[in-house]
Amino acid sequence: MEKFAELSGVSRPTVSKYFNDPASVRQSTRARIEEALERYEYTPNIYAINQNRRLTKTIGVVVPYLADPYFAEIARNIETRCIDAGFSPSLFSSHGRQGLEIEILATLRSMKPAGVLLAPLGRSSNYAVVEQFCRDVPTVLFDSNIDNVGNIFVGSDNPQFTSLMVEYLCRTGEPPLFLEMEAPPNPNARKRHAGYVAAMERLGHTPRAVQIPGEGWALEEVGHLGGIELIEKEDLRGKTVLCSNDRLAIGVLAACYQKNLRVGISTNSDLRVAGLDGHPFSSFTCPPLTTVTHDYEAISERTVEELFRLMERDSPQGDREEKLFEGKLLMRESA
Numbered sequence: 001m002e003k004f005a006e007l008s009g010v011s012r013p014t015v016s017k018y019f020n021d022p023a024s025v026r027q028s029t030r031a032r033i034e035e036a037l038e039r040y041e042y043t044p045n046i047y048a049i050n051q052n053r054r055l056t057k058t059i060g061v062v063v064p065y066l067a068d069p070y071f072a073e074i075a076r077n078i079e080t081r082c083i084d085a086g087f088s089p090s091l092f093s094s095h096g097r098q099g100l101e102i103e104i105l106a107t108l109r110s111m112k113p114a115g116v117l118l119a120p121l122g123r124s125s126n127y128a129v130v131e132q133f134c135r136d137v138p139t140v141l142f143d144s145n146i147d148n149v150g151n152i153f154v155g156s157d158n159p160q161f162t163s164l165m166v167e168y169l170c171r172t173g174e175p176p177l178f179l180e181m182e183a184p185p186n187p188n189a190r191k192r193h194a195g196y197v198a199a200m201e202r203l204g205h206t207p208r209a210v211q212i213p214g215e216g217w218a219l220e221e222v223g224h225l226g227g228i229e230l231i232e233k234e235d236l237r238g239k240t241v242l243c244s245n246d247r248l249a250i251g252v253l254a255a256c257y258q259k260n261l262r263v264g265i266s267t268n269s270d271l272r273v274a275g276l277d278g279h280p281f282s283s284f285t286c287p288p289l290t291t292v293t294h295d296y297e298a299i300s301e302r303t304v305e306e307l308f309r310l311m312e313r314d315s316p317q318g319d320r321e322e323k324l325f326e327g328k329l330l331m332r333e334s335a
Contacts, residue, residue: 008036059087059307060108060116062101064144065185065217066093068247069280070294071119074143077300078117085308087114096185096217098124105133115307118150119143122187138310142303144187148320152310154303157324158188159195161276161292162242164329166199169240172265173272173335175205176242179230179252181222183215189244192276196242210235223251231259240272240335246282246291249275253285253334263287264333272335278327287333295325 005012010033018025018033025033036042059082063071075091082089090111094101101121108116115138120130122144133139134150141153162178169176178196180189193209200207212226223243230236236256243249252273256263261270264287275282278293302323 004036004040004042007040008033010036056112056114057087058111058113059089060092060111060113060118061089062092062094062104062108062116062118062120064094064101064119064121065096066091068217070277071143073280073296074119074294074300077296078304081300081304085304094121096121096124098126102126102129105129109133109137113137115139115311117142117303117307120146122146124185138307138313140303140307140310142299145322151320152306153320153322154299154306155324156188156294156299157326158191159198160324161327162192162195163199164327165242165274165276165290165292166196167203168329168331169242169272169274169335170200170203170205174238174240175200175203176240176272176274178207178209178242178244179223179226179248180209180211180244181214181219181248182211184244185215185217186245192244219245219247220251220254223248224254225251227252227255228259231255231261236271237261238271241274243273243275246275246277246279246289249273249289249291249334250279250282250285253287253289257286265335274335276327278330282330283332285334290332290335291330292327293330294327298325 001015002012005015010029014025014029015033018030022030061075061078063075065071066075079089079091092104094104098121118139119142125146127146127149130146131149139150141150143155145153145155166176178193180193196209197207210230212222214222214226241252243252253263263269263271263273265272274290276292278291282289282291
């Protein structure tokens, strides 16, 4: 920047002021700087600039697995809201690995962001590292709630998701069995399991949860292989199946098609299949998947609003707050 200021014939503080807010510089000076920018193809090093600022315009966004359509959709909503507010979001994915999540938090520290929106791995996270980061950097947790860590958590009411779906399935047909992974990558799965058990017992039915082998984020493959095994054992025929998430349900739908089982609500169908999440592609499965969807808009809006509010505090510390959003039932042909 020092060299660019000299070449453009403008003082370095004025150049710095321009990059911070072009409208704050006189029009004639702004025109001279912009002409020099084009001539010398100069681009400021944002990360270097941030090192010298107490408060930057960068907001970190961290998700556990960006290839998951839920996280892709929520990240898209969050990024758009940050950009509209004049901030520059930097998106990171920890790919389900604790070590990478720790590295990302260290990188964010060096960037000196104005704030961070963090969807932690949950049980796989290093709690001490996440807790210290939240103490040092204005951070709002979303999706995965780590008890007593951070000041603010925004997410979905996962027990309500399963309760809403169980009530619907029992009202319209056979009570559902609950299909889940033995080692789910997302901690919300356990809350959904608890919600299923509570709802079934409240309605006077015996809960039946079936765990299928698998770990990691290849959820459709896990659902497909687990579904085929259960079908071959004749453990699904004539049943209603509630999957812990839509990606597992998509795999089960593929298994049913492969094994010539008809899924749906018609009288000649073999079984009903439902999911949870409101997967962005769930309306395009065959048949379209009945599910409970997240309120993507409300969650992303509230998450960003809470971060902006936290960033205005002199200290990020304070009483811990939680905001949970209920899901909405989407009734389609699969159940």
